[in-house]
Each structure stands twice: as structure tokens, then as C-alpha cells.
Amino acid sequence: MRHFKDNLLYGLLWLSAFLSVAVLVMIVGFIFYKGFGLISFDFIFGDYSPTGGGGIWPMIITTIYTIGISLIIATPIGILAAVYLQEYAKQGRLVKVIRFATESLTGIPSIIYGLFGAVFFVTTLRLGMSIIAASLTLTIIVLPVIIRTTEEALKTVPAAYREGSLALGNTKLQTLYKVILPSAMPGILSGIILSIGRIVGESAAIFLTAGTVAAMPESIFSSARTLTVHSYLVTQEAGDIELAAAIGIVLIVLILAINLSATFISKKLNKATNK
Amino acid sequence: ACTSDDKNSSQASTSKDETIAISGSTSVGPLAEKLAHKYAEQNNTNIEINQIGSSAGITNAISGVSEIGMSSRDLKEEERANKLNEVVIAYDGIVVVTHPSNKVKDLTLEQVKQIFTGKVTNWKEFGGDDMEIVVVSREDGSGSRDAFQEIVDYSSGQLIKNAIIASGNGNIKTTVANNKHAVGFISFEYIDDSISTIDINGVEATADNVLEQKYKLSRPFLFVFKEGQLSEAGQRFIDFILSQDGQSIAAEAGAIPIK
């Protein structure tokens, strides 16, 4: 009987993993199958042309801008907020309120973020439709993801590390950056990787705040079009699934590159502290 | 960096003198982009086009975020109250489309109405195979849908309840192309061989037929701007669109010129 239960659970574990991988393979396969024919040097590095046959270089640059700016703002704020919740706050009402707010933010549809961003950042703060307005909106979107994953990562840091450091006359702050954050790094990093995914995958919140201008952005105050918005527009209006899939391929490669370098950096960091 | 040089047009966007901000309808957007592209080749003007939906465009035109709004629907009362001017820059033909395998190729306006209001639910009634009809419509508020309903003569309340609602021409096209039961409507510019088009009252859906008023399903593409807010550059761009050159570009892009 026990063996049966064990085997059943084993089977379910394998089955689930198999399903997840199968879905992964199917989606990636679908995207490559549909889009690979369009991939070419000109497609990736060429300028966009509204008359067809153009490239997506301006969108790639815009996408990288939005990832960069959003993360530069959201990562420190998110990590520090998580630090406050885990390391500083007394577990009371305030923490509950903050945690509740954070969690509620994760469930808000991006279209609402977009409308909010369009009113708050674009109009009220007079940033206009721009990369910066979109990045600020995205910051709000990914903040809860970073806060929650960082909190979890901090929880796993053994209390003994904190005690050890404090007993050596270090302040909480010193303890934080010398011991706690380094050992929470892998968890924090996976939160950042998820955030990158969220930023890259976003469309509604971006086109309402950055617009859809298909030209190379002059600055972060320019209106511009990200890869995902581009794929959204071509799906929505032109029904051009091949083009959308080709953009998907570029995104996959882009994210892969970012993730690999993030993992590489964290390995480097760990080497410095661990081995 | 102020003197414009046509040969440099690839980096032109960084050295243009004036900027015209335009935002609005996703169906007008592609046409406007093409017009702007051509216009920018000859003029020292940077034109930013944001395709974010008619309403958002009109709102932007009112709030001043954009100089010009693009709309594929008529203005609402509340919007008109803000002293908005409108210019028809072209017309857009609307075509009823089905799965390529569908044998039905010709319908009357009345039959179209029967389909979309759910009076007839099987293709065999119109000489097709014995299979259920799946209606695909656009979302409430869409310019194409407004125009389509007005001309076919039914109201949103009459639309068959279980109709699939797709956002955008592309989504209708993909939905119809993947379902042999389906029928929907899209702009002329998006016609390709993944779907088959239906003649209305025996008249084929072509720009010429629209211009000759034989084909009824069409609606205007609008530029709107706040009275007195249009810059000189904006005015010049609109003039260009309405000129012979502009209108032939529009025709090339699949839209119907305003004569």
C-alpha cells in the first residue's frame, strides 16, 4: 500500500515534469516553426519600414531600454522593501498591510496599470508617452515580484549568520550587505529573472505609456515600440502570426542571453563569497 | 544638424526640426505610418505615430498629449463638446469573410443581417454545407463594428449572444481562417488568401465598387484635432494627405481615397 502511494506520487511527479517540459517544447517549437523563416540579418538589424520588409532593430533597442530602466529602479527598491519587511519591521499591522498591498498589486491586470500609467506618469507627471513613463509603470508591475521573491530568499538565510555577525559588533546594515544579501543572492536573482520575463512580456501597459512609435528612440523621453508591443500590433491588426513568432524567437534569444549573464554574474559573486 | 539632406533620411529622425505627435486607432495607424514615411522623405519633419486605439487617441488630442488623434469611429457627443475638428483622410472598405473551404460566396445585406442577429444559424440555408454558423464580431465601440452594424442595419443588442468577439482585424482573420464554421468582417487592407471574401448583393468588395457606391460597406478614417491647436507642420501634413500624392499612397496601402 505504501509502495503503491509512493509509486503513484513518483508517477505524478514525473508526469507533471513531463507535461511542463512538453508544453515548453511545444510552445518554443511552435514559435520557431512559425517564425524561423523570417529570421535574417536584415530582419534583426534593419530599420523598421511601414511599407513592409523592414527590420526590428529599433524595437530591440527599446526593449533593452525598458528592461534596463525598470530593473535599475525596481531592483533596489524591491530588495530594500523586502529587507525592511524581513529584517527590520516588527511583525505587526504595518507589515501585514504592506504585504497585503504587495500581493494585491500582483493580481492587477496590466491594462489597468497601463491606464494608470497613462494618467499618472504620462499626463500628470508630464513625462509624455515615453520609454521612461513605460519603465516607471513596469517598475510598479515587477516590484511585488521582486519583493516577494527576495523576502523568501531572506527567510532562508539561517538566523545563526545574523547572530554571528551582530555578536561581532557589526551593525544590521553591515550584516545585511556582508552576509545576508550575498547568501540570499540566488533567490533574489530568480526574482529578477522572473521580472525580466514580466517586463519583456508586457504589452498593454507599455503601449498606453510608451506608445507605438516604430523608430529608433532618441532618448528615454521618446515614444517608442517594444518587441512585444510590435508583436501585439501585428497579431491584433494584421494577423501576421509568422512575424509575431519571429519576434518571439528574438525575445527568447534576448532573454536567454540576459539570464545566462545573470547566472554567470551570480556565480562570480558566489565564488567571491563562498569558495 | 539642421539642414536636411534627403540622402540622410535613414538617420533623419534624429535631426528633424519639428515633431508632429499623432496617436489613436490601430486601423488608421498603418496607413498613417505609410503616409508619414513618404512625407518625411521629402520634409524636415518628424512624425510620431502611436497606435493605441481611437478613444485613447481622441483623449490625447483633447488633453494635448498628441497634436492629432486618429479615429476609425465617429466622435461621441462628449468628445465633440471639446471643440474637436475632424478631417476624413480616407475611407476604409469592410468585407465579410469566411473560411476558404466555405461554399457560400455571395450574400445579400439582409442575409448578412440574419446571420449576425442569429435568425439563421446554419450555412445550408444559404447553399452551403450543413454546418452551424459561428459569428465573429468586433468589440463594442470598434469603428468597423459601428459602421458595419449601421449599414447592415442591426444594433449591438441584436447581435447573436454567443458570437465570438475578437479585437482587431488580425484576430478576426486568424479566427476565421482557423474555423470552417466562422464568418466575420475585416478591412480591405487585410484581405489575403487565408480567408475567402463574400460578395454583397452580387457586388465584389473592391475599392472601385466602393467609390462607385455599388458596394455599401465602408466607413471613414478620421484625423481629429483641437480647434486652434494644429501646428503649421500638422496642417502641412494634413494638406499632403489630402493632396493627389497623399491619396494615391492611401490607395496603394489598401484604403479608399476620398475622390
Next chain:
Amino acid sequence: MDKANKRKYLLEKVSSKVFLICALLSVLTLLLIIGFVFYKGAHPFVAGGYSFTDFLLGTDWVPSEDKFGILPMIVASIYATIGALIIGVPIGLFTAIFLAEIASKRAAKIISPAIQLLAGIPSVLYGVFGLAIIVPFLQNTLGLVKGQSLIAVILVLAIMMLPTIVTVAETAIRAVPKTYREGSLALGVSQIGTIFRVVVPAAKSGILTAIVLGLGRAIGETMAVILVAGNSLILPTSLTDSIRPLTTNIALEMGYAAGTHQEMLFATGIVLFSFILILNFVLAKISAKGGN
């Protein structure tokens, strides 16, 4: 007091304030967004003479004829969310467990990042995938006239939840101290027993976070859902009915809505908000209970 220490305490004080401000930022933005949505969405009921109960319980949504009832969408949202949870959570958690506890290091090293990659594929593409593969598949295998349906939405949402759930849960499970595993294995408990009796309970808090974040993804998702839901305005009675969840209603019509119609879309947002707040409240209660 030591001079150097004085600086440290000052730094300590300042930094803790900075941390607090960072933490409060999310509360602030939530309040701003809620305020914004309520400001826009409450207008028709406060000033326009519309009844909120009619709005909630009405079954007709015809904006151009001034009919605004969202009951079918509320029901659709609830069904779709629950369905996605039922499918996505177990598969996601089990995959996470598999990757953290059972898969060889080599396999996990390839699969985990690949699944994280899925998180970055734009939702539009999930929608396209759903429309091109899942919808026709459902239509053919179930013999339907159209595959755009509740079940299609559930499948797409479940797939979209996977990367978040797997990634967060896997991290949490990996963080469980080795001594727990050793203790259990040394008691002659099988690997599976150890996983489900010690490791998973010890990772409870992280697993709940995974579910909350995954759920957020499911509730907040629009672009993919629009493509596979069918968006019909009927009260769903079976898994094969086309549905229009609250989110899609907003995203679908916002681009073209004006005046009262637009405000009613914001009012839909209010309902959605309440939905999310209630759900989070329940989850917070569950996790508080689980924590003790």
C-alpha cells in the same frame, strides 16, 4: 559614544527609514491605483444614476444601448481562475518538486532555466499559440463548432502560471536545510515520503508565495485570454462555452470606449479589484494558519 559608532548608528537609522519608505512605496502605488480606478469607476453610480446592483447582477452588456451588466463576466472570471488553479498549481508544484528533489543535477540545470524562459515569452504569443494550436485541438477532439472556450482559457492560463510557480517553488524547496532530509531518510522514510512529509511542509511559505504570484499572473492576464476566450457575452454553463472574463472585458473595449462606457469599464476594474483583494485576504488567512 564612539565617533565611528555614531556614524554607524546614524547610517543605521537613515537606512532603516529608507527601507521603510521603499516598503511603503508599494502601498502608496496600490492606493494611487485603487483611488484612480475608483475615481473613474464610481462616477456612473454616484453621479450618473446607475444602480450598482444592476451592474453586478445584470446579464446584458450592450454599451451602445446603455446596458451594463457584468454577472456573466464575474462568473467567467471565477470559473477560469479556479480552473487554472486546479490544473496549474499541482502541475507547477510537482514540477518544482521534481526539479529540486528528483531530477539529476544536469537535467535540472537545463530544465529550470528553460522554464524560466517561458516566463518571458510575451502573453500575446501564448494567445497566438492557444489560438493556433489549443483552440483547433479542442474543436476537433471535442467535436465543437468553435474551440474558443472556458476550457481553452483555463489551459492557457495554467500554462502561463507554470513558470512563476515552478521557479518560485523550486527556489523555496531547494532552500530547505539538508538536515531535514537527512533526518527523515535516516528514519527509513522513502525519498517520496521525505519530500512530502518534511521538505514540502518546511517550504510552505515559499510555496504559498509561488501560488499567489502564479495566481496574480492568471488573474491579471489579458492579452492571451482575449485570443482564446471567444469573449461572448453569455453566462457560462459548460467548459465549452465561450466566456468573457472581467479582465478581457476591460482590455477589449477600453481602446474604443468613451464616456459612461469607459467609466463602466473602470467599474469592472473595481469589481476585479475586490475579487483580487478578497482572494488575497483569504490566502493571507490560509498562510497565517499554515504558519502556526
Next chain:
Amino acid sequence: MVHHKEGTSKINVRDLNLFYGDKQALYGVSLDIHEKQVTALIGPSGCGKSTFLRTLNRMNDLIDGVKITGDIIIDQENIYNTNDVIKLRTKVGMVFQKPNLFPMSIYDNVAYGPRGQGVRNKRELDKIVEESLRGAAIWDEVKDRLKTSALGLSGGQQQRVCIARAIAMKPDVILMDEPTSALDPISTLKVEELITNMKKDYTIVIVTHNMQQAARISDRTAFFLNGEVVEYDNTDEIFSTPQDQRTEDYVTGRFG
């Protein structure tokens, strides 16, 4: 006395080598552990006592990169040839150097093993839990808070619950890695008495730094140094007439 110490051998270790990656931690260890006796493993820190102990229930399997050569035979069965590790670990219980209770109630910790074996009956579990906790000399301290988290106990209390948890499995062999190093003298006394009592039914292998403890409770003692067994004999002999100079130096140190 001498007769008793002969016993029948329960565990035969033959030429055991263990590597952590490239680093060898055990060098050709061979010894026979006798049934229903207490065998003590002594030696300086880092000499491989814990490592050796953990080979006996294959806990080292869990560490990546561990390579083992040689044979360990328990009850005529080579434990590295079978793949029923569960049976092995049910038969060979273990108490670790650092207390490693699960984050659950005291009761659930002790009932954990029996439940894994399929014991579901509440009365039976209650009985096992009480007996085991009594056996580990901790019942009186915790009987009123069996349902509270085990992690709220002091270090010493935790370690005794760990012992209870192992006893609850009623194993054949019990491996203990410095089980009393975190205990006060009174609990140590109780645990030592317990170990002496348990000898009737169990084969016990214990790592200890406490020479007196080894002398008091063990029948045989193995002295480890740098991953090798320097000397293995009846405890009396080891402490009175060690054969090896190094053993003598170590056991005559005035510390314990």
C-alpha cells in the same frame, strides 16, 4: 566478561575507502561490529569518525561526489549491493551530531518514523511516543507541550528528542554521532543508562569525544586517526593496554 565481548558479528566492514571528490577521508577501514554490544569510535576531530558512521546506513550517498570502495556487510548482506536503502535505514537508526528536529510538534517528530512505517492507530502512536520520550529521558520535560513546536526546545532538549525519534523506529542497530555532546550531566547519565539498557536489544555504534564515556559504556572501541583505524579492540584493552603508541598517547590525555 571476555566471553561476552566476543559476541557474534553483526556488521563486517572490509577495506573501506571513502573519497569526498578527490579528497580521501577513509583509508582501508576494516572492522567487525558485534551484535548487542556498544562499539565506540574515538579519535581527534576531523579523523573521519562521522564519515565512517554515515557509511553504515549509507547517509553518505546523499553527498555529491562521494565515492566508496570496499564492502560493508550487515547480517550477511552487502549493504552497498542491495538497493533497498529504506530497509537498511529502518534497521539502522541514526542520531546526528547536531540536533536536526523537523519544524513540527514534538509529538509529530517522534511519531514521524512509525507513521512512515504505516502506523496510523492513535493509541499505538501515543504509546510509542511516550515510551520513546521516556527512553530518551525527556518525557517529564515535554509531556505538557507535546503539541508545540520542537524547535522551541533548548539544544540539549532537542538532542534528546532526536534520540527518542530514533528509538521510536525500534531499529536493530543505532548509530549515534556524539549524542551527548550537547547534554548536561544528568541527561547524559540517563542517556548512558539507556544505552547500556538498550544493548540487550540493539547493536549500538557511538562516536564520542568523551574518553570516560567510551570507557564506561562501550564494549569495544575503535581509535581513528587521519581516516585510518589505528587500533580496534575490547574497550578494556584499549584503555588499559593499548598496542599502538598513538592510541596510548591519545587515551592517556588527561582530558574528557
Next chain:
Amino acid sequence: MVHHKEGTSKINVRDLNLFYGDKQALYGVSLDIHEKQVTALIGPSGCGKSTFLRTLNRMNDLIDGVKITGDIIIDQENIYNTNDVIKLRTKVGMVFQKPNLFPMSIYDNVAYGPRGQGVRNKRELDKIVEESLRGAAIWDEVKDRLKTSALGLSGGQQQRVCIARAIAMKPDVILMDEPTSALDPISTLKVEELITNMKKDYTIVIVTHNMQQAARISDRTAFFLNGEVVEYDNTDEIFSTPQDQRTEDYVTGRFG
């Protein structure tokens, strides 16, 4: 000898009560700890030794819900009135019951405290690290792998590096919570010698279960029972002529 044991008092504890939430763990503890002496705290498991020790450098501040009443005065200053905890903890170092090295190299672990105090000079750090590791009788074992992770060491090795880490701070007072419970006799000997040497410069408070150890190295001994100090006196007195029956019962247990 008696004269020596008088000393000047370094730490005065007056009527100290400590509560974990509602649960009281220390009851009116009052005692004076003398400068440049070793004070041992003994008593059965769970009696509050660790708890008391941790009040002396305010480590209990970190636990939610801990309430403290009474006074602890170190060098004429009430440590619960000042808010310079850093200075307090720099002055009062600590070695914990379970080794708690950071996940960094051995070198970085030992250099951790000095770096926190602003020591940046490489040569100086090298010197501090070497001296401290030597002081903790672990230098020879780790000198070739200073840059490798400290977590790869055995339990005993880890604990000695913890001691080195505390010594590196050159504190006034060192608190040790069963610092040798995970050590083998040889390292224990070295650490005890070290403690005896350190007395010249430091005030040392040590929790130990090992009666002999208390007798060997401490000048004064406090016997704790259920959160109270039953008896506190010169170590000789405590072990030879205890005033309280309970003390006598405890110290004459034949275990250590």
C-alpha cells in the same frame, strides 16, 4: 590564591528577570563577574545558562517578544541604558553553542569582525587572522586552505574557527557557550590552555556541561537551576564545599 579570586568586578548583574513572551526563563539573577577571571556557568539542560549568557551582550534583543527587567552593569555602565550596542558587542565577544561560520572563506570569516571595525590594511588583517587562528589552535590545520569555504570543515574545526573569529576582535570580555562540546580532547586541551592564557587580558564567561572543565579552568562558578542562580562562589568552594544541597547533588554526579 584566594586573593587572586577576589579581583575587581567587571560585570554586575542585579535582579535580572527574562521572559520569552509569557514564559519566564530567568528569575532574579544577581551576580558579579570579576575582571580577568574565568567564570563558569553550569547547570542542567534548559536551566537558562545560554539565555543568561546572551543577556550580557544583548543578543536576546534579536528575539521577538523577549522582555528583560533588572540591571546589567559593565564597567560602571548599564548596558540596557546605553544604546551603543555596537560598542557593547565589540567589547563583549561571543562564541556560540553551534558553530555558525558564514558561507565565505576561512580567512574572510576571521577577518570579518576587524573589517567591520574599519581595518582594511591587508598586512594587518593577515596578521590578525594568523594570530587568531593560532590562538584557537587551528592554524596548522587550515593554513593551506585559508581561501576555501569555511563550511567544508568538520564540526570541531568549524567551532575553533568561530573562536578565532571572536578572538580577532580583541574584546574585553568573551562569552562562550559550550565552546568545546564539539571538540576532540586534543583541541579541547588547546582551547582550555588558550582560555587560561587569555585570562591575563580578558574576562571570560563560559557555559559548560563538563564539570571537570569548569573545575580545571574557572575561577568562579555559578550553578543555575530552573532559571535561578542556586549558588555562586569560588570554583574550589563550589566543588569542594557547596553550601546548597542541590549544588552538591549536581557537582558530585560522577559524570562529565
